[in-house]
Amino acid sequence: MSILVIGSVAFDAIETPFGKTDKIIGGAATYISLVSSYFVKPVNLVAVVGGDFPKSDIELLQQHGVDTKGLQIKENEKSFFWSGKYHNDMNSRDTLVTELNVLGEFDPIIPDEYQDCDYLMLGNLAPQVQKTVIERLNKRPKLIVMDTMNFWMDTALGELKETLELVDVLCINDEEARQLSGEYSLLKAAREIRSMGPNFVIIKKGEHGALLFGEEDRVFFVPALPLEEVFDPTGAGDCFAGGFIGHIAKVGDTSFATMAEAVVKGSAMASFCVEKFGTEGVIHINQEDIQRRVEAFTNLVRLQ
């Protein structure tokens, strides 16, 4: 039931109406692997950082049961760095800095020990790199989940579509689903995207929840939990993905029913994430916290 996670491991500097951080650990693969480690262990990580990346941050991953053999360290280069500032509504943000650094030439090398992976999570990265990972695996995983973003739709649509043909589940947000499909109705958008390859489409609506679409126009909806405060949305989508694939790997099947449970788990993990800065919200929780949070989600829509 091993999970292989590919994506960025990086520095983030975040500013929200509640405060700002210096460079802290961030990156899609960081959030995904930390969060999925609550469901299965080990989680195998393929990523790249520079010599500036602190050993203590790598140890943080290891302490959570993340295998870092696949984490390349380019001693003479710098780690990927992103800096952003959220607006007052927390739904939109400005990117202040994007320094690709090591990520610019990322060659995803899969350690032999990772070859038997059952569940592959392609965190947001250049679609060509995501495709390379799939091609380098000797056997196809049981399930391939892909995250992407509008940037790749704008700059690498052809490659994105080629990669899409190879995956089982695509996770994107509502605006991206509309952009990719050319359809405003999310029902139509999901249908169109499913015709591009993935059997399942998850459309994330941020504070408005998420929709899972599957075969025969099946739809499942999970709300977002109303929270006292949303402190920092960075990483929420990646935590969603981590909880999603983590639950599926733990249960070991890829039915619509299991995926529906998995989007609830993903939403629960995302809700922890946004309550604190960076990864803080998801590194100090335990199984009981997760169980209680999942119950809060199911209670939210439960009729007596």
Next chain:
Amino acid sequence: MSILVIGSVAFDAIETPFGKTDKIIGGAATYISLVSSYFVKPVNLVAVVGGDFPKSDIELLQQHGVDTKGLQIKENEKSFFWSGKYHNDMNSRDTLVTELNVLGEFDPIIPDEYQDCDYLMLGNLAPQVQKTVIERLNKRPKLIVMDTMNFWMDTALGELKETLELVDVLCINDEEARQLSGEYSLLKAAREIRSMGPNFVIIKKGEHGALLFGEEDRVFFVPALPLEEVFDPTGAGDCFAGGFIGHIAKVGDTSFATMAEAVVKGSAMASFCVEKFGTEGVIHINQEDIQRRVEAFTNLVRLQ
């Protein structure tokens, strides 16, 4: 189990990306009373129209079991008229025309036969008029539900707050909840509004569903059904209110559990509304259609 509905009965002219209408029947009390008539009969209506209002539209209400004894007809005046144009995303609109006409001096006269009402639905109107209705009832109804909008927060906040103290349930949308409470978090906003009077607050989020808040921070969420097309959102909030109070009146209790069921019914009725222009979506349905639609809502969040 009688329902008394107060609000506008009016002409609307609507333009959406899908087409436009001439003056058609509209108004909060029209939608509310038509929709609640699927749950209980008769629904008693207090409203005012001008001599220009077609007899056929009044007959439409009567055919649905709406008692129009309380519908004042000012023969020498004109009916309230609103015209609006929706933007492409259907989430925002421009008001093109607002002619108050008869509504400017609306004196809500309650026929004696309406005095024993159990459930009072105050559709969106000047809060002073809403308050007058409550004062003119000889006995307090079991439940008073109030709808309002940001216009009254901007122009009659003091009167709005006085009326709020007298009601049990307030229905407003998310932006209005934030404006009224000064809180961005909807959890905090609902808590603040509940401290102003109503024991229950419903925050409508349009295509993102609705939240019911009650005592002891209880929360229930109902999603909006993903639809192939949203054709015309006019009246959706009023149809929600009609289904909500209709279900409560039918069941006959005002517990949180019944209110949670009622927001599902309200959402189902709103989903019919947006599929067609004006009232078209809610006048040709039957109990089986409603049952099927309610099941679609419960299936949407059901784990296997």
